[in-house]
Amino acid sequence: MARVVEVFKTIRNHWKKSTLAVCVLSYGGYWLYGKHCDSLLRREACQLAREFGRQQIAPQEQLKKATVILNPAACSGKANKLFEKNAAPILHLAGVEIKIVKTDYEGQAKKLMELLEQTDMLIVAGGDGTLQEVITGLLRRPDQDSFSNVPIGYIPLGSHNSLSPSLHLLSDNKVKDITSATLSILRGETVPLDVLQIKGETDQPVFALMGLRWGAFRDVAATISKYWYLGPLKTNAAHWFQTLKEWPLVRQLSISYLAPSLRPPDLPPQKPPRPNLLRRIVRRLKSYWNPPVKEPPKVEVAEKWEEQQLATVELYVQTHNKNPVERRLHDSMVIRAEPDSFTVGEFISVGSKKEADPTAFTQNSTKLEAGACQLKLPEGVSGFFNIDNEEYEAMPVEVRLLPRKLRFFISAERREQLLSQPQ
Secondary structure, eight states: OHHHHHHHHHHHHTHHHHHHHHHHHHHHHHHHHHHHHHHHHHHHHHHHHHHHHTSOOOTTOOOOEEEEEEOTTHHHHTHHHHHHHHTHHHHHHTTOEEEEEEOOSTTHHHHHHHTOOOOSEEEEEEOHHHHHHHHHHHHTSTTHHHHTTSOEEEEEOSSOOTTHHHHSOOOSOHHHHHHHHHHHHHHTOEEEEEEEEEEOSSSOOEEESSEEEEEHHHHHHTTGGGGGGGGGGHHHHHHHHHHHHOSSOOEEEEEEEEOOEEOOOOOOSSOOOOOOHHHHHHHHHHHHHSOOOOOOOOOOOOOOOEEEEEEESEEEEEOSTTSTTOOOSEEOEEEEEOOSOOOHHHHHHHHHHHHHOTTOOOTTOEEEEESEEEEEOOTTOOOEEEETTEEEEOOOEEEEEEEEEEEEEOOHHHHHHHHTSOO
8 A cells, every 4th residue: 555655646746757658658558559440450351351262263264353553652652551551461362363553653654554454453542643644544545445344443542532432431540441442342343433524725635533623712722731830720821811812713714515415224234144046046037037227327416505604713513423323314514613702701611611522512603514515714814723633734625524434343331321312
């Protein structure tokens, strides 16, 4: 008992050191507990992957081949370690033959896609920039029609992973997000995604999965990190400082657009089984004695463009990939434009909300559904577009929708969650 009393006296006499020790031990215990939870998540994911690896295959079948495009610079240079520790073991245990291709500099993924050989699946391990480069390089290929049928898996390793909420259930744990995304690739369930083809007057087209953003809110979002020293006030401060530099922050443009087309029924994910020999013989005889009538050549109808002048604080041309399983009547992209009547207070308030969700718009915003659009900016206008969170110089462009162009792996839980949302 005397020793216990002596300990308490020591703690009281050296209360500063004792407080520091308690803080250090508490942080250390919390850190160790987090590492232990991450290990449990990896073990559970590896056990599930091992079940896939134990499945028997026919003698003539081969192991599935996957090509991984990995950006080691993503997530502040931690992407390579995150992939090797959390995703690679799962793929190996599942019996997938993987070929890892690492990028060394920005834009290299586009060039690597020109050299891509035929593979069973393509896996993108990185952030928005890596994914945008991969799909751009893929769809620029001369044989892109055949390669666009290759299913794509997305492992979120970047600082911005805009597509990930559409495909996976997200959490606050990076390890859980990576392992669940990798397991969804093994389960093989896919969903078709729309693609935007964005073409300037001279450059090659750029392709996007989420959208094109242009305006004052985009410009402010690019400067928020400069005010890191203001802590939680940095977002509001960045918007307020922008209003001091320039006001009003209205952008003028002319937009021409085509009406959306009707959405054809979804194709079955698998080809129907081949009919037996007798049915094939009967079908050929019928086509021989009663040849099908040739359809008259289709007359091309001139595209009917509608033009509209807009004055807006921000313009966003986006796909419906935020909810890819939503049932729609038309294949369309959404053109949203904020009103030009914001006060300074409203601008700061709306900007804070857009920092959390750039696709959120006010009730008074303009909304158009289109199959294609042309953005014509006034001469002398400078600035930048955000195309899937990547900066491009603002210029007159034509944006066309490529409906259901690519297929991505999606988790079954996320699909059910999206289907349960109100349409």
